[in-house]
Amino acid sequence: xxxxxxxxxxxxxxxxxxxxxxxxxxxxxxxxxxxxxxxxxxxxxxxxxxxxxxxxxxxxxxxxxxxxxxxxxxxxxxxxxxxxxxxxxxxxxxxxxxxxxxxxxxxxxxxxxxxxxxxxxxxxxxxxxxxxxxxxxxxxxxxxxxxxxxxxxxxxxxxxxxxxxxxxxxxxxxxxxxxxxxxxxxxxxxxxxxxxxxxxxxxxxxxxxxxxxxxxxxxxxxxxxxxxxxxxxxxxxxxxxxxxxxxxxxxxxxxxxxxxxxxxxxxxxxxxxxxxxxxxxxxxxxxxxxxxxxxxxxxxxxxxxxxxxxxxxxxxxxxxxxxxxxxxxxxxxxxx
Numbered sequence: 001x002x003x004x005x006x007x008x009x010x011x012x013x014x015x016x017x018x019x020x021x022x023x024x025x026x027x028x029x030x031x032x033x034x035x036x037x038x039x040x041x042x043x044x045x046x047x048x049x050x051x052x053x054x055x056x057x058x059x060x061x062x063x064x065x066x067x068x069x070x071x072x073x074x075x076x077x078x079x080x081x082x083x084x085x086x087x088x089x090x091x092x093x094x095x096x097x098x099x100x101x102x103x104x105x106x107x108x109x110x111x112x113x114x115x116x117x118x119x120x121x122x123x124x125x126x127x128x129x130x131x132x133x134x135x136x137x138x139x140x141x142x143x144x145x146x147x148x149x150x151x152x153x154x155x156x157x158x159x160x161x162x163x164x165x166x167x168x169x170x171x172x173x174x175x176x177x178x179x180x181x182x183x184x185x186x187x188x189x190x191x192x193x194x195x196x197x198x199x200x201x202x203x204x205x206x207x208x209x210x211x212x213x214x215x216x217x218x219x220x221x222x223x224x225x226x227x228x229x230x231x232x233x234x235x236x237x238x239x240x241x242x243x244x245x246x247x248x249x250x251x252x253x254x255x256x257x258x259x260x261x262x263x264x265x266x267x268x269x270x271x272x273x274x275x276x277x278x279x280x281x282x283x284x285x286x287x288x289x290x291x292x293x294x295x296x297x298x299x300x301x302x303x304x305x306x307x308x309x310x311x312x313x314x315x316x317x318x319x320x321x322x323x324x325x326x327x328x329x330x331x332x333x334x335x336x
Contacts, residue, residue, distance in 0.1 A: 005156040005196070005234070007059035014042025016121035016144025017070035017080035019129070023137070024076070034137060036073060036127040039144045040080030042120030043067030046087045049108035053091040054198075056156050067118075070144060073126045080123055085116075090154060093237070097153040105152065109159065109237070117152070121145035155233070158196055160212035161327045163235030165263070166244040167255050168215075171280040173197070175244060175310035176213045179320055196234045201320055209327045212238065232266050239330035240274045240323060245297065248284035252293045253300040274326055277301055278319050282309040 017039025024032030045067055065088060071080030096106040096117065106115040124142035131138055164172040177183060180199030197213040212234055235241060243259060245252050256277065264271040279294055290307065297305045306322065308315030 004055050004057045004060060007056045007154045008063070008151060009059055009154065010064045010149070010151050011045045011118055012066045012149035013045050013118035013147035014067035014083045014120040015069045015147050016040070016042045016123040017072045018143050019124035019126035019141040020073040020075070021127045021139055021141045022075035031136075034127040034131050035075055035077045036141055037075070037078040037080065038073050038126050038129065039123030040070030040072075040082045041123055042070045042144065042147045043083035044085040044116050044120050045118040045148075046085050047094075047096065047106060047108060047115045047117055048087055048089050049092045049094065049111060049113045050089040051092055051111045053089060054158075055091065056094070056154055059154060067120060067147065070120065070123050073123070073141075077126070077128050083120060085120070091156055093157045093159045095155045095157060097155060099151045099153070101153050118148040118150070121147045157236055158198060158212050158234040159210065160198060160235065160238050161209035161240075162211045162323050163238040163241050164211060164213045164244060165232075165235065165241055165259055166280075167246060167249075167258065170244045170246040170249075170255075171310045172213050172244055175242075175280070175308075175316070176211060178310050178313060178316055180211060201324075203320060203324050207324055207328070209324060211242075211323075232263070232268070232270060236268050236270065238273065240276060240326045241270070242319070242323060243275050243277045244280045245277065246281055247279045247290065247293055248281040252279065252297050256297060256301060275303070276306070276319070276322055276326070277303060278306045278308050278315075280308055280310060282307050282314055283312045284309075 019038050020036040022036035024035045026032060045065060065086055067086045068083040070083045073080045090108060092108065092111055094108050095104055097104055106117060108115065122145045124144045127138045127141050130140045164176065166172050176197060176199045180201050199211045200208060201211055202208040214232065214234055243256065245255050249255060277297065279297060282290060294305055294307060306315060306319055308319050310316065
């Protein structure tokens, strides 16, 4: 299934049904009077989050959604039928923006959330509504109110507990494959990951979290270099970022600073999130190189740095345990 995290669609709620002009005509009743009913309400446009969806690919082929019109009124003071609403199912984590792509209309970040985005038009009044003590036989009815219409943008932000960031070829996909059942593409050239990947990490029967791997960032990503920084939106909801630094590449301090600068340029609170730094590919470094690069990275970041190798599994359990502890503390804080 192709991953799609952004789509533009057209929405229109249903018009209200028309009221009618009708009079009661029965044998032996001389003055029947008006009995025209009101129109029914138009259909709403409703968005619902579904946990069995993980992409917006369906909206590439269906981009227009129109709710039906309400039924017209009828004689004997019968109100028209209300139209059936149109329910649009989207993945959990979908945000709905106005056409300007800045005004957020809804954020469906929980399972089975329902949001009425456009309301159907009210039905028009039949002539019974206009009957008064001085106007016993009104010949007036109104049309139904028109529905609402607008273009909206759907933007998917994956729901994950931890996010993987780093330069291309830092070993993020290898780490995801080694620690979960996910099977991302792995190769010895940059930008093998073109779309975000999710993996579920289970440390015990009661401990698990979701890890998101996004395409690698390069210097100038916030200006569109490489694949850009649009995929950073998928780690905005994470409790912690796992920053993998390629130890075999050489200048580990420059690699770390490049990603930090891109996180700060992107905004969205990513630079303020808890960060766990891991020096990856320990199997490709000599003990002297490992010691020097760990010391340089700790001095530059002012934070602890863990050593690991996604290829051999060295240090991976310790990194996962640290991530789980941070996520557990975040969950307890939210619950409190």
